[in-house]
Amino acid sequence: MTRSVIVGTAGHIDHGKSALVRALTGTDPDRLKEEQARGITIDLGFAHQTIGGINFAFVDVPGHERFVKNMLAGVGGIDLVVLVVAADESVMPQTREHFDICRLLHVRAGLIALTKSDLADADMLELARLEVRELVAGSFLDGAPIVPVSVRTGDGLDAFRATLADIGRAAAARAADGAARLPIDRVFSMKGFGTVVTGTLVSGRIAVDDELAIEPGGRRAKVRGVQVHGEKRREAIAGERSAVNLAGAEVDEISRGEAIVTPGAFEPTRLADATLDLLPHAKPLKHGSRVRFHQGTAEILGRVALVGPHGGGVAASAGNGSSSRVEAPIVQPGARAFVRLRLEAPAVLARGDRYILRAYSPPTTIAGGLILDPKPPRTAIRTAAAIERLSRLDFDPVSADRAAADARAIAAMLEEAGVAGIPIASITSRAGVAPPSAAPRVDALVAAGEAIRAGDTIVASGVFVRLKEAIVAALGDHHRAEPMSEGVPREALREQLFAHGAPAVFDLALAELAASRTVAARDRVALATHRLALTPEEERARAAIERAYRDSGLKPPDAGAIAATAGIPPAVADRILKLLQRQKVLVKVDGLLFHEEALSRLKADVSALKSAAARIDVATFKERFGVTRKFAIPLLEYLDRERVTRRMGETRVVL
Secondary structure (H helix, E strand, C coil), rough: CCCEEEEEEEEECCCHHHHHHHHHHHCCCCCCCCHHHHCCCCCCCEEEEEEEEEEEEEECCCCHHHHHHHCCCHHHCCCCEEEEEEECCCCCCHHHHHHHHHHCCCCCEEEEEEEEEHHCCCHHHHHHHHHHHHHHHCCCCCCCCCEEEECCCCCCHHHHHHHHHHHHCCCCCCEECCCCEEEEEEEEEEEECCCCEEEEECEEEECCEEEEECCCCCCEEEEEEEECEEEEEEEEEEECCCCCCEEEECCCCCCCCCEEEEECCCCCCEEECCCCCCCCCCCCCCCCCCEEEEEEEEEEEEEEEEEEEECCCCCEECCCCCCCEECCCCCCCCCCCEEEEEEEEEEECCCCCEEEEECCCCCEEEEEEEEEECCCCCCCCCEHHHHHHHCCCCCCCCCHHHHHHHHHHHHHHHHHHHHHHEEEEEHHHHCCCCCHHHHHHHHHHHCCCCEEECCCCCEEEHHHHHHHHHHHHHHHHHHHHHHCCCCCHHHHHHHHHHHCCCHHHHHHHHEEEEEEEEEEEEEEEECCCCCCCCHHHHHHHHHHHHHHHHHHHCCCCCCCHHHHHHHHHHHHHHHHHHHHCCCCCEEECEEEEEEHHHHHHHHHHHHHHHHHHCCCCHHHHHHCCCCCCCHHHHHHHHHCCCCEEEEEEEEEEEC
């Protein structure tokens, strides 16, 4: 398959970005009538061409400052950038802003096109070269080729194509093994096809008949067709400009800024922890500043909460202790900090995503950074502990040590998740791990003794050990407080110790304690060494009360009368009655207590009437079993609940 590379143009308005794309591809990227009439690009334009054996997809972005937010929708998915500078005007304001955006998004490669070279003499060309070199010094474009080119005369186009092909061959490939994720930059309807969305597939694959989720929102849609660069394909892979025909979704239900993704792989969020790099020419950034957040094709309003310094540059002071409050009121221009982003609408984010911040008003680009945790816990953020936590989560996305960084991040997230643990499915988005790598990362943590896997959830080993210790301690306290109790109801114990945790983790802890013969876990959970401890008085009371209910059959006496007759203190009688009910020796039926043996005989006797096709009414029941209406009505309703009989009007049929 021909290698695909996404190329973004960047530069000032009217410096020839669209003209250069048109000369290279034969396609006019200005697709809107208004764009063609005014001669400027308002929205994203797209074109493609095979050059040097590489299929280049060009994303032509607007240069006018009013349309920078549209530029941001396109530049987030590019592999390399062509910085376009008109030789007769040199570096201009939007040249700088577009270049700042590319740097903040960590675009890794590119080249510079000195367009309109036919309008500049040798001195002007040299001056433009010097100013461009000064602009890109110390950046990813430092030392990049600068190619003079004239679309009008054709001079330099061949050299530009050759240079572009060389850089394209060296461009890093996208992660085709990741979860599918396509940020939507256009949505429209085609006659005979229905809803079509387009975008750059930043990870994974999208194939015909796949079921995808449209996030935020979780709506499902099926892929009816896929095109890559206008060519029908069975599937699109990461790094390709793609058009996807969706079934089950209407055009008015989808908008730019949303994404089509593998179901369950991404969880929309309004909160994210991140690094932030403030541009040197920006104003100092205050805690709580309202900003415009750009990631992928989304633009969302939000606020920046400052956590603390990242290697200096933030006005800060920390006290002693991990919970000490850290004052971080301002990020200085050119500095880096840890921040928490609070968004006013949900976004589809993953660990490792790059983002851009623009000032709320006027909307100028001020900062960018890296998402460290797209689903952070709602804890205090301006503390030394919070800074330490984000330092553990910090990483370099292009480092060869990415696997180790991911393992550290997952371990840190597990510790702070506590008993809740982390669903294994969320490791893709929250920890930024591709789905095929998620299971091996979990297995490695388990093998290293850092995590315990319970069903689809993992918890820190220390948390799991403390949970088992807490279960044993809680049971010990219960047995001392209630020596006659056979244990704590299983669900009550879980609610007491593990209300916010995954049930599978609690069940595993009980299973391991039972396997080691530390506890006995049935409907009630007790220490394996626990035995009912009845005093001689309680033993006599138990025998007397049970005998009284057994002998009374279906006409049990009042509990108070039994206690008075046997000379049992009321408090002792109450404890024994509760014990006998827990042991299911006595069964409560609508407020009346019956011995279990009496109820078992009753069910057997009534079931035997089925062969005679008998119907039972209240009068017949009273006469047959020698009871009054006080007992007959509750017992008949009990038989209905036990599915021995079924009421039909005023009579009952034996089932």
